[in-house]
Amino acid sequence: MQTILITGATDGIGLAMARIYAAQGARLILIGRKPLADLSDSLFSAENYCQADLSQLDCVERVTLFLQTQMVSKLDLLIQNAGVGYVGAIGEQSAESIQNLLAVNLTAPMRLTHALFPLLQGGKVVFISSVASALPVTKYATYTASKAALDGFARSLRVELAGQVAVQVIHPGATKTGMHSKVGMDEKQYRRFPAAEKVAKRIVDAIATNRRTVTIGTVNAMVRNFAHTNQRFVEWGLGSKRRKLIAQDTARLHVVITGAADGIGRALAFRYAKAGFCVTGIDVDAARAAETEAELRALGTDANFISADLTQDLSWIAALPPIDVLIHNAGISNTGHFIHSDVDKQAAVIALNLVAPMQISAEILRLDKLNAGGSFVFISSLSKFVSYPSASVYAASKDGLAHYARCLRVARWPQQHVLTVYPGPVRTAHARRYSPDNSREASRMSPDVLADKIFDAQQDHKRELMPGAAAKGFAIFGRIAPRLAEKAMKRALLDKFPLPSKQ
Numbered sequence: 001m002q003t004i005l006i007t008g009a010t011d012g013i014g015l016a017m018a019r020i021y022a023a024q025g026a027r028l029i030l031i032g033r034k035p036l037a038d039l040s041d042s043l044f045s046a047e048n049y050c051q052a053d054l055s056q057l058d059c060v061e062r063v064t065l066f067l068q069t070q071m072v073s074k075l076d077l078l079i080q081n082a083g084v085g086y087v088g089a090i091g092e093q094s095a096e097s098i099q100n101l102l103a104v105n106l107t108a109p110m111r112l113t114h115a116l117f118p119l120l121q122g123g124k125v126v127f128i129s130s131v132a133s134a135l136p137v138t139k140y141a142t143y144t145a146s147k148a149a150l151d152g153f154a155r156s157l158r159v160e161l162a163g164q165v166a167v168q169v170i171h172p173g174a175t176k177t178g179m180h181s182k183v184g185m186d187e188k189q190y191r192r193f194p195a196a197e198k199v200a201k202r203i204v205d206a207i208a209t210n211r212r213t214v215t216i217g218t219v220n221a222m223v224r225n226f227a228h229t230n231q232r233f234v235e236w237g238l239g240s241k242r243r244k245l246i247a248q249d250t251a252r253l254h255v256v257i258t259g260a261a262d263g264i265g266r267a268l269a270f271r272y273a274k275a276g277f278c279v280t281g282i283d284v285d286a287a288r289a290a291e292t293e294a295e296l297r298a299l300g301t302d303a304n305f306i307s308a309d310l311t312q313d314l315s316w317i318a319a320l321p322p323i324d325v326l327i328h329n330a331g332i333s334n335t336g337h338f339i340h341s342d343v344d345k346q347a348a349v350i351a352l353n354l355v356a357p358m359q360i361s362a363e364i365l366r367l368d369k370l371n372a373g374g375s376f377v378f379i380s381s382l383s384k385f386v387s388y389p390s391a392s393v394y395a396a397s398k399d400g401l402a403h404y405a406r407c408l409r410v411a412r413w414p415q416q417h418v419l420t421v422y423p424g425p426v427r428t429a430h431a432r433r434y435s436p437d438n439s440r441e442a443s444r445m446s447p448d449v450l451a452d453k454i455f456d457a458q459q460d461h462k463r464e465l466m467p468g469a470a471a472k473g474f475a476i477f478g479r480i481a482p483r484l485a486e487k488a489m490k491r492a493l494l495d496k497f498p499l500p501s502k503q
Helices: 012-023 059-069 095-119 138-161 178-182 196-207 218-229 231-237 263-274 286-298 315-319 343-366 392-412 429-434 447-459 469-480 482-492
Strands: 003-007 027-032 049-051 077-080 124-128 166-171 213-215 254-258 278-283 303-307 323-328 370-379 417-421
Touching: 003 012, 003 095, 012 027, 012 196, 027 059, 049 059, 059 095, 077 095, 095 138, 095 343, 095 392, 124 138, 124 196, 138 166, 138 343, 138 392, 138 482, 166 196, 213 218, 218 231, 231 392, 254 263, 254 343, 263 278, 263 286, 263 323, 263 429, 263 447, 278 286, 286 303, 315 343, 323 343, 343 370, 343 392, 370 392, 370 447, 392 417, 417 447, 469 482
Parallel strands: 003 027, 003 077, 027 049, 077 124, 124 166, 166 213, 254 278, 254 323, 278 303, 323 370, 370 417
Antiparallel strands: none
């Protein structure tokens, strides 16, 4: 008899899957936000239902304690199905809503996988993503970005857990569930979607296979494949049409750079200062920020650096003068074997690299701070095109960021321009800190060279930048031979991190 844990089990696809597995005789552990007393279905009982709000930090503790109470020592299948959505303009979503959505759709699955790994040996973890993770749909920007991030996490985690736990991603299409009404979607839009029971049956059938990724439905599979291979055309079709960008007033240009005190951010600050921009830098390191600000001012630059933790404080945005270029550069990583990592440090990666840029962008739009003809610049990572074993959460954050940038590009053209940058290794203290091997550091791109390339690409209103021939070549390699690229990345990164010694 299989033991199966399903999150988001009280409604929609999760409930439908639970009924199918119950009919097959499986032992179910069902996770949901509602109190048991509110559930009338006889499927739920005190022995199999755990109430846990996945947006809250104590959700993992609640689940693990419930499993201990029910003496569950092994899970054959963990289905990470729970999800929340948002429908509306990017600039209208509150910081709290963005935080909650990412917590449920990305951080909770990451934390649960980490906590339940000991019970999953020889089993499988399944992530329920979405066909929309390949589509830059502007009204669902944070939702689709969270699913793109989940895809990236699973892709890298699969390499790390090979031979221990199988990792599978399922991409269903639009499905008639309660989530649509909860987020305010018009019933006319979702009443024609296929029923959750029909989709759940196909998901259960897909889980029974050994396929790494499965898209539910032939049409959905065609749409997803087309969206992956024709990104520019898809963006054009969804609204980013070939119209000229609104002209920019060049009288007094202003750039805002997060993580500007050191590394790539510092190089960007000096590059934009050289071009005559006023520079506002945001950084959590107050001492280093003061040093960089002083150096810029010594060159005659109008520079102002603000000390702020982007995961806690957005109050600085309201006082900013109008912006011409906003560069989302701040980021951290946490490397090593995921299952042996500090899960709170991994969650901090998501908070700074993905949640903060979304919240800042939404607030900038809400306050109308970015000038007509201005640019958003997102520093993603080459990991978007290859797996990144040893930094699976970092890869997830950068995949989600790249997708969010696509949504913003479609939403804001031609009022504003969006550039996404996919750098490879750069010669910075950040790279030295997180790399398992710095013996070839001299071959990494200089941050000054990268800053020049980013500046030129932004000024030319390019959509994307893969700086350097090596980055372009490896991105192509990752697209045409993903499994070979995974093996190469495993040898180059994961295998160089030692496993903790057994006590």
